[in-house]
Structure formats: structure tokens, C-alpha cells
Amino acid sequence: MSALRAKVQGGRLVLDEPTSFAEGTLIDLVVADDDLDDAERARLDEALERSLASAREGTIDAGDLLAEIARLEPACG
Numbered sequence: 001m002s003a004l005r006a007k008v009q010g011g012r013l014v015l016d017e018p019t020s021f022a023e024g025t026l027i028d029l030v031v032a033d034d035d036l037d038d039a040e041r042a043r044l045d046e047a048l049e050r051s052l053a054s055a056r057e058g059t060i061d062a063g064d065l066l067a068e069i070a071r072l073e074p075a076c077g
Contacts, residue, residue: 003032003045044072 006013006029013029021027036044047068054060 040072047072 004015004017004019006015008014051060051065051068054065
């Protein structure tokens with residue numbers, strides 16, 4: 001699963017790219033409310049993609065996954 005990026009235009013969300021969802025599909029949106037810069041967001045997205053691939057292959061180790069996520073979290077102030 002990849003994140004979809006949209007912007008608000010005229011009070012409506014407009015996607016930057018087409019999707020393959022069927023007409024009328026209901027989508028739940030969550031606002032990404034964090035302090036990640038572009039490089040941190042890219043690293044997190046890559047880690048999540050690798051984790052998803054591992055889960056599909058059945059080769060994921062939960063401890064390793066949690067450790068990797070902890071390394072990607074920004075330092076708490």
C-alpha cells in the first residue's frame with residue numbers, strides 16, 4: 001500500500017495522481033500530523049514498504065521490525 005498525496009482546492013481534497021479504486025469506493029483519510037522532514041519521511045516510507053514486502057513473504061521478525069521503527073522515530077524533545 002502506498003500513500004496518496006492530495007491537496008485542498010475549493011474545500012475538497014484533490015489527488016495528485018489517478019487511482020485504481022472503483023468508482024464509489026469509500027476511502028478513510030488520516031492527516032499525517034508529524035514533524036518529519038522530507039528525508040525522514042522518505043526513510044520511514046521505505047522502511048514500511050520493506051516491512052510490507054517481508055510480511056507478504058512471511059519473513060518478518062516482529063522484534064526486528066519494532067527496532068527498525070524505533071530507529072526511524074524522531075527524537076522526543
